[in-house]
Amino acid sequence: MIITLTLNPAVDQTLLVPEVRLGETNRVRATDIDPGGKGLNVARMVKRLGRPAVTIALVGGPTGHYIRHRLEHEGVETDLVEIRGTTRINISILDESSGIQTNFNQEGAEIDPTDLLAVEAKIAGWLQEMNVMAMGGSLPPGALPDTYARLIRWMNESGIRTALDSSGEALKEGIKAQPYLIKPNLREAQDLLGRTLTTDEDVIAAAEELRSRGISVVVISMGKRGAIAVDEKGVWKAIPPNVKVGSTIGAGDSMMAGLVIGIAEYMSLPDSVALGTAAATATVMNERTELGTPDQVQELLPLIRVEKIK
Numbered sequence: 001m002i003i004t005l006t007l008n009p010a011v012d013q014t015l016l017v018p019e020v021r022l023g024e025t026n027r028v029r030a031t032d033i034d035p036g037g038k039g040l041n042v043a044r045m046v047k048r049l050g051r052p053a054v055t056i057a058l059v060g061g062p063t064g065h066y067i068r069h070r071l072e073h074e075g076v077e078t079d080l081v082e083i084r085g086t087t088r089i090n091i092s093i094l095d096e097s098s099g100i101q102t103n104f105n106q107e108g109a110e111i112d113p114t115d116l117l118a119v120e121a122k123i124a125g126w127l128q129e130m131n132v133m134a135m136g137g138s139l140p141p142g143a144l145p146d147t148y149a150r151l152i153r154w155m156n157e158s159g160i161r162t163a164l165d166s167s168g169e170a171l172k173e174g175i176k177a178q179p180y181l182i183k184p185n186l187r188e189a190q191d192l193l194g195r196t197l198t199t200d201e202d203v204i205a206a207a208e209e210l211r212s213r214g215i216s217v218v219v220i221s222m223g224k225r226g227a228i229a230v231d232e233k234g235v236w237k238a239i240p241p242n243v244k245v246g247s248t249i250g251a252g253d254s255m256m257a258g259l260v261i262g263i264a265e266y267m268s269l270p271d272s273v274a275l276g277t278a279a280a281t282a283t284v285m286n287e288r289t290e291l292g293t294p295d296q297v298q299e300l301l302p303l304i305r306v307e308k309i310k
Contacts, residue, residue, distance in 0.1 A: 002046055002264050003126050005135040005151070006039030006057040007119070007143060008108040010090045011066055014249070014289055019097040029096070032289040035067045036090055038136035038165050040076075041253035041291070042260065045279055047076050048294055051261055054079055054130075056122045058140065060109055061086030079126070081118045085109025092249075108140040116143065123151070127158055132180075132263045134256060136165035145169040152177035161216075163260050165252070167191065178214035181263065183256050185221045203228045204235055204309060217263075219273060221255055221280070223248075228309075229273040235309040236270050238277040241300070246287040254292055255280035270306045277304045 014032040035044070043055035055076055059067050060083040067087060071078050088106035095101070123133075133155055139147055148170055155162045161180035164171065167188045175182060175192075189206050190197050197203050197220075207218040207230040219229045226239040255276040262272025278300040282292025 001126065001129040001131060002043075002051065002053040002260050003123070003130045003133045004039035004043040004046075004053060004055045004260075005119070005123070005133060006037035006055065006137055007111075007135075007147065008088075008138045008140040009035065009037035009040055009057045009059060009064075009067055010088045010106070010108070011063045012036035012090050012092065012289070014092045014094060016094050016096055016288070020093060020095040020100075020102075030288070033066075034289050035070050038253050038256070039134060040067070040071065041250050042134050042136075042165075042257045043076050044071070044074055045250075045254045045257035045283075045291055046261060047074065048291065049257065049261060049275075049279065049297060050294065051264070053077065054126060056080070056119060056126075058083050058109075058111060058115055058119065059087050060084060063087040063089060079122050081115060081122060083109060083111055083115050085111070105138075108138070110141040112142055116147070120151075120154075123154075127160070130160055132161045132163065132260050134163040134165070134260045136163075136256070138166070138168075139170050146173040146176075148174035149177040152179045161263055163256065163263065165256050175210070175213060175215060180215070181217040181219065181259060182210065182215055183219045183221060183252070183259060185252060186223070189220050200225075200228065200237065200309075204230070207235070217259075217269060219255075219259060219276070221252060227255070227273055227277060229269050231269045233269065236273060237307050237309055238270075238273045239305040239307065240277050240281040241303040243281060243285050245284050247289065248284055249289050250291050251280040251283045254283040270308075274301060274304045274306050 016030040043053040046053040064087040163181040164179040258276030258279040282296035
């Protein structure tokens with residue numbers, strides 16, 4: 001069983017504007033409203049790929065109710081913790097004339113120790129059934145930077161493999177607890193290591209350095225260049241086919257869904273990263289905020305090249 005954890009979810013509202021004009025009234029051509037947060041999207045894609053998943057999240061207020069309703073409508077099993085605050089709304093504005101997207105992300109509702117204790121109680125209730133937990137995204141106000149690290153250590157002691165996809169201090173602290181897998185993108189890996197990663201060789205060296213810190217599997221996603229994946233058996237590069245890009249929203253979470261399915265089903269790393277890359281590519285092909293479909297993923301999977309580098 002795959003469990004996903006989102007401590008700072010959001011309702012994501014994307015506004016499509018023909019041309020953004022600062023200081024003027026802008027007409028919105030279309031609006032998308034979706035559940036937001038890495039763990040929520042991972043669970044949504046895992047469900048689309050026909051595997052069971054349960055998502056644990058902190059939600060509150062009308063926006064929290066919306067998230068609950070949408071996930072249940074999509075058939076995603078939920079085990080949510082209600083907080084006193086209101087789940088944040090993140091707004092993205094896509095200027096269709098330039099293709100530039102500008103994001104406005106709120107910090108999120110402040111939580112207190114009792115909220116985290118409630119999350120831990122939810123997790124404890126699934127310990128006997130889960131074999132992998134995917135956690136990620138930002139931490140809400142009130143959560144300490146080592147929150148993921150403490151949960152990872154608990155899962156390690158319980159024999160459960162963890163997948164972490166975060167950034168900033170939450171990621172820096174989290175990797176100290178040695179999660180089973182991390183999946184930073186290029187920017188996150190650069191921030192983590194404090195250097196620019198330009199070539200594939202740079203990325204490979206970065207992944208190997210991160211793995212040397214006690215992380216079993218490191219996957220660094222590079223957008224249309226694919227992904228570099230490293231474990232104890234070697235280094236691989238997954239290369240997607242050239243496709244027409246509709247939107248990159250949700251692509252990283254779709255890749256993580258494929259990777260955690262691979263962990264849960266004891267796939268080899270090449271097979272796991274191929275599935276993750278196919279899921280990410282399927283999502284990229286779709287317009288606006290739509291995640292990839294199962295049919296798209298199955299059609300793309302044979303087209304993903306996974307080359308062993310060393």
